[in-house]
Amino acid sequence: DTGVSQNPRHKITKRGQNVTFRCDPISEHNRLYWYRQTLGQGPEFLTYFQNEAQLEKSRLLSDRFSAERPKGSFSTLEIQRTEQGDSAMYLCASSSRGPDEQYFGPGTRLTVT
Amino acid sequence: AQRVTQPEKLLSVFKGAPVELKCNYSYSGSPELFWYVQYSRQRLQLLLRHISRESIKGFTADLNKGETSFHLKKPFAQEEDSAMYYCALRPGTYKYIFGTGTRLKVLA
Numbered sequence: 001d002t003g004v005s006q007n008p009r010h011k012i013t014k015r016g017q018n019v020t021f022r023c024d025p026i027s028e029h030n031r032l033y034w035y036r037q038t039l040g041q042g043p044e045f046l047t048y049f050q051n052e053a054q055l056e057k058s059r060l061l062s063d064r065f066s067a068e069r070p071k072g073s074f075s076t077l078e079i080q081r082t083e084q085g086d087s088a089m090y091l092c093a094s095s096s097r098g099p100d101e102q103y104f105g106p107g108t109r110l111t112v113t
Numbered sequence: 114a115q116r117v118t119q120p121e122k123l124l125s126v127f128k129g130a131p132v133e134l135k136c137n138y139s140y141s142g143s144p145e146l147f148w149y150v151q152y153s154r155q156r157l158q159l160l161l162r163h164i165s166r167e168s169i170k171g172f173t174a175d176l177n178k179g180e181t182s183f184h185l186k187k188p189f190a191q192e193e194d195s196a197m198y199y200c201a202l203r204p205g206t207y208k209y210i211f212g213t214g215t216r217l218k219v220l221a
Contacts, residue, residue: 042199042211056207091157104157
């Protein structure tokens, strides 16, 4: 297991298009987080899964954003009708039940033109 | 409002000098606080958490509830400490709130 993986690493899309990102957590981790990070800012919490249940979602997340974690394994984050303001690094992190250290993936950099 | 403030965007120190990265938080309950670090071209990773009261790579951080601070300190900076440092607050069960980060540059 090489850690949390995210695909794609980079995505360039035109405004109005839909995009989907994938996160594969560390295999025994039941907790999964999505964050967004823009230039000069820290990671901003988007949503949290415990197994397949989405237990918390940021109020900052508009209806254009949706996340899933079917079967409690990998997760996907979809952004519909992308806007230029969605350009950011999207980070995924996972952790196990006991210690709550989050292990971060490399991120997916989204550029909306 | 729940908030983490890191007042310095950039901190430059000479090798061997003491380092203090400031972090202040706003939260009315009992906080759980963390420091995360991102070295160049690497992933964000946990450096330390206040409940562990541990020293990692020579860094320590003490929670001061009176001043609502969780400053990161190291007595003698090393060049390999150069990185981006983020303070994070976990106000509830799941959500984490990160500060804007401080870039530490250790000069030879």
